[in-house]
Amino acid sequence: METEELQNLNVHHGHNIRRIRIEKGIKQDAMAKLMNLSRPAVSKYEQTKVIDDEMLHRFSKALDVPVEYLKALEENAPSVVFENITNDVHDNNDSVVNSTGYANVQNATNIFNPIDKITELYERLLKEKDEKYAALEQRIKNLEQQK
Incomplete structure (x- = not known):
């Protein structure tokens, strides 16, 4: 844990993950598949206030957002939409595989x-x-x- 995180009591890593997942239209089942976790494990992480850096990095890659955003977003902060469509390629299922190697659940035609x-x-x-x-x-x- 970083001392900065301890000082900022309005930051909740799990709620940040859940918030971004919902904003991107990703269901918990789909998130679990992206993360190679079970759905209950994803749910547990979404309720955890402080998550270790390694797992935050995995979630940030799966959600295609900067890890700092997951670490610093306060509970009542306004939403920020991240769009990084460059260097994306389509796989056989018409989902978008981005430069991080993780598949976005949204179909590219919906963007x-x-x-x-x-x-x-x-x-x-x-x-x-x-x-x-x-x-x-x-x-x-x-x-x-x-x-």
Whole structure:
């Protein structure tokens, strides 16, 4: 144990692991397979306040996050999303095997940038608005010509 960890009482390694696992959409069974552990062992680690460095390194590789993040994340800290899509290759099961050698459970086609999706939706709404205005203007012209 590091003295810094003892001083920071709001850090709980197991809760950090659980939090990141859930944020990444990984079930405990899948995490157990990634770690070569049983599901009850993963559950036990997720309830352990201080986990040894070797096991934290294994969890950080499986979750594809820096080990310092698992060590230092406080209980009520805001979420941080780690995306490291570079140097990823697909295996035969369409899962992504990253540069650490661990497979991400999420399918690569499910990874998207929320800002891109918002922009796409906004552009589509603007286009629909412009089309409605054009249709209304055409109807007004037709009504004026009928008078």
